[in-house]
Amino acid sequence: MTDILIEAQRVFEKEIAAIEKTKDHMGEVFLDFLDAIMSCDGKLILTGMGKAGHIARKIAATFSSLGTPSFYIHPAESLHGDLGMVTDKDVVIAISHSGESAEVVQMIPVIRRIGAKLLSITGNAQSTLARHSDMTEVLPEFEEACYLGLAPTSTTTAALVYGDALAVTVSRMKGFKREDFGLYHPAGALGRKLITTVSDIMISGEDKPQVNSDVYLKEAIIELSRKKAGIVAVMQGGRLEGIITEGNLRRALEQELDVYAMKVNEIMTCNPVCISEERLAVDAMKLLHEKNISSLIVLDSQGDYTGVVTLQMVINAL
Numbered sequence: 001m002t003d004i005l006i007e008a009q010r011v012f013e014k015e016i017a018a019i020e021k022t023k024d025h026m027g028e029v030f031l032d033f034l035d036a037i038m039s040c041d042g043k044l045i046l047t048g049m050g051k052a053g054h055i056a057r058k059i060a061a062t063f064s065s066l067g068t069p070s071f072y073i074h075p076a077e078s079l080h081g082d083l084g085m086v087t088d089k090d091v092v093i094a095i096s097h098s099g100e101s102a103e104v105v106q107m108i109p110v111i112r113r114i115g116a117k118l119l120s121i122t123g124n125a126q127s128t129l130a131r132h133s134d135m136t137e138v139l140p141e142f143e144e145a146c147y148l149g150l151a152p153t154s155t156t157t158a159a160l161v162y163g164d165a166l167a168v169t170v171s172r173m174k175g176f177k178r179e180d181f182g183l184y185h186p187a188g189a190l191g192r193k194l195i196t197t198v199s200d201i202m203i204s205g206e207d208k209p210q211v212n213s214d215v216y217l218k219e220a221i222i223e224l225s226r227k228k229a230g231i232v233a234v235m236q237g238g239r240l241e242g243i244i245t246e247g248n249l250r251r252a253l254e255q256e257l258d259v260y261a262m263k264v265n266e267i268m269t270c271n272p273v274c275i276s277e278e279r280l281a282v283d284a285m286k287l288l289h290e291k292n293i294s295s296l297i298v299l300d301s302q303g304d305y306t307g308v309v310t311l312q313m314v315i316n317a318l
Helices: 002-025 028-038 051-065 102-114 154-173 178-184 189-195 217-227 246-254 281-291 311-317
Strands: 044-048 070-073 091-095 117-122 135-138 210-212 231-236 239-245 274-276 295-299 305-310
Touching: 002 154, 028 091, 028 117, 028 135, 028 154, 044 051, 044 102, 051 070, 051 091, 051 154, 091 102, 091 154, 102 117, 117 154, 210 217, 217 231, 217 239, 217 246, 231 295, 231 305, 239 246, 239 295, 274 281, 281 295, 281 311, 305 311
Parallel strands: 044 070, 044 091, 091 117, 117 135, 210 231, 274 295
Antiparallel strands: 231 239, 295 305
């Protein structure tokens, strides 16, 4: 078992070494790649054959999710019509460690005739791909992690990280924001966190709990029980004056006050913690935890009371 773990750790060490070497190698060509992608008026297209193709597909997906329209073309399929998706406004990034993958090499003259810009990531500066590209990143030499030294391992990992570095850097240069990321990932848990707003989940309209400031506390107790939000807004002339919570009632009872003889403005909490209806639900979660409370009053852009959001609502939504 120890020998097996040592072999597995050796793979990590080889691939980490490849990443480190690639990182130290980065320079002017990486910056030229960034300029080409940033100035692209069309699409970003990734291609590669075999294992390099899997890496190219993943890099294209990363670019797209971070705000740069991108897709993968399979080299073999490209030679049977898919090159029709390429235009003279596009940038093509081809990945081939040898630079001599037959299908990738056959794409080159067509890409040149179309007029798209061709960038390549390879390990062979003298290869056909490198010699016929507008820009070429020649990765440094390193050993494959495969014990036979044959299966693409270190080389594909280095290309993947290089592509991720391009995608993330371009995204940052474009000013891509968390909200933009959420827009492109609406189905996932992360996407929900980044697009779900307080207004999407709050109690609003006639369902929102409220009483006037001059009524007896009994009215607030009934409203607390009926609306089940753990909080009641206290209003005067259409404006928020304060809140009544279960905590207010508990403290009044502990002081042996006659809660049925009191009016809500005698024990309400003034200046309650509020949140804008435009804020993200995840922001409401953070505020609820920071203040150690279970409910928040929600205000619109004019500062008017529009609803209530509770901790349980946020948990259910996210």
